[in-house]
Amino acid sequence: MIRNALLHCVLLGVVAAQAAPLPIDKEELRERRESLAADIADVHEGKRIVVVIRGGPKQTHMGTFSQDQDFFYLTGVSEPNLAMLLVINEDGELERDELLVPPHSRFSAKWDGRFLAPGKRAAEYTGFETVGNVNSLHRTLDELIVIGESSPIVLTNTKPAARLGSTPGKASSTARERKRDRFDGRQSREQQFIAALIKSTPGLKVHSLERFVNQVRPYKSPPEIALIRRSTEIAAEGIGEAMRSCKPGAFEFQLAA
Numbered sequence: 085m086i087r088n089a090l091l092h093c094v095l096l097g098v099v100a101a102q103a104a105p106l107p108i109d110k111e112e113l114r115e116r117r118e119s120l121a122a123d124i125a126d127v128h129e130g131k132r133i134v135v136v137i138r139g140g141p142k143q144t145h146m147g148t149f150s151q152d153q154d155f156f157y158l159t160g161v162s163e164p165n166l167a168m169l170l171v172i173n174e175d176g177e178l179e180r181d182e183l184l185v186p187p188h189s190r191f192s193a194k195w196d197g198r199f200l201a202p203g204k205r206a207a208e209y210t211g212f213e214t215v216g217n218v219n220s221l222h223r224t225l226d227e228l229i230v231i232g233e234s235s236p237i238v239l240t241n242t243k244p245a246a247r248l249g250s251t252p253g254k255a256s257s258t259a260r261e262r263k264r265d266r267f268d269g270r271q272s273r274e275q276q277f278i279a280a281l282i283k284s285t286p287g288l289k290v291h292s293l294e295r296f297v298n299q300v301r302p303y304k305s306p307p308e309i310a311l312i313r314r315s316t317e318i319a320a321e322g323i324g325e326a327m328r329s330c331k332p333g334a335f336e337f338q339l340a341a
Contacts, residue, residue, distance in 0.1 A: 106160040108307050110211025113160045116300070117170060118178055120158065123296050124239065125176030132174055132236040134228050136221075137293060138277065139166035140245070150248045154241060154297050159183060161210060163199050167218050171228065183210055184218035222284070231287045238281065239293040244272040 124133055139155040142164035151162040159168055171180035188201035200206040206215035229236060244255040259272040278290050326339045
């Protein structure tokens with residue numbers, strides 16, 4: 085009886101869940117992408133440019149999802165298995181501003197909550213020009229990236245992403261250790277993606293997107309500063325509560341709880 089009641093409460097909570105609100109106004113997020121496109125166009129003047137970046141993958145554990153930080157900075161969306169596609173024409177204009185998300189699944193919505201789905205409604209919500217199906221990304225890239233006289237410049241993240249609680253240096257060293265492991269040998273997710281692009285389009289040269297994003301992320305807008313202030317206030321309250329709860333013999337996991 086109790087078990088059924090608990091399950092009923094869980095289901096109600098899941099069904100009532102909504103897509104997470106954007107932390108920054110969608111117009112500011114779009115301005116970030118437009119500014120990024122302009123910076124890239126200035127460096128690769130007169131070239132057609134394809135920018136593609138993937139968000140974090142779906143986690144294998146039940147903890148809180150942690151989005152790729154560069155992806156989050158440009159999209160404001162914290163959901164797994166997404167991608168972002170920008171196309172800049174030879175005149176330096178952003179002609180394609182697209183977020184790609186998994187198709188709607190009634191099963192996933194029932195158990196994991198409501199996530200964005202391809203279509204106009206998601207585009208209006210996120211501020212992207214279009215929101216498409218991430219499952220079509222490989223076909224879209226095959227159409228956009230054709231080696232020839234007018235081959236596009238392709239930019240994506242090339243270094244292992246640092247998740248929350250980590251650093252770029254730690255992420256890179258861990259990726260190197262895994263690649264050197266004789267019983268593993270896997271590349272980072274970013275390098276694997278680049279290898280797949282090159283395999284699909286022989287002769288393709290992929291450029292680093294990090295150099296452009298890293299130049300602008302240190303400069304914070306007023307809404308970002310407000311978020312940072314609020315998060316530090318919450319952290320300070322949590323630390324204060326941990327200090328009040330601390331006693332001889334207590335464990336860290338008890339304070340965290």
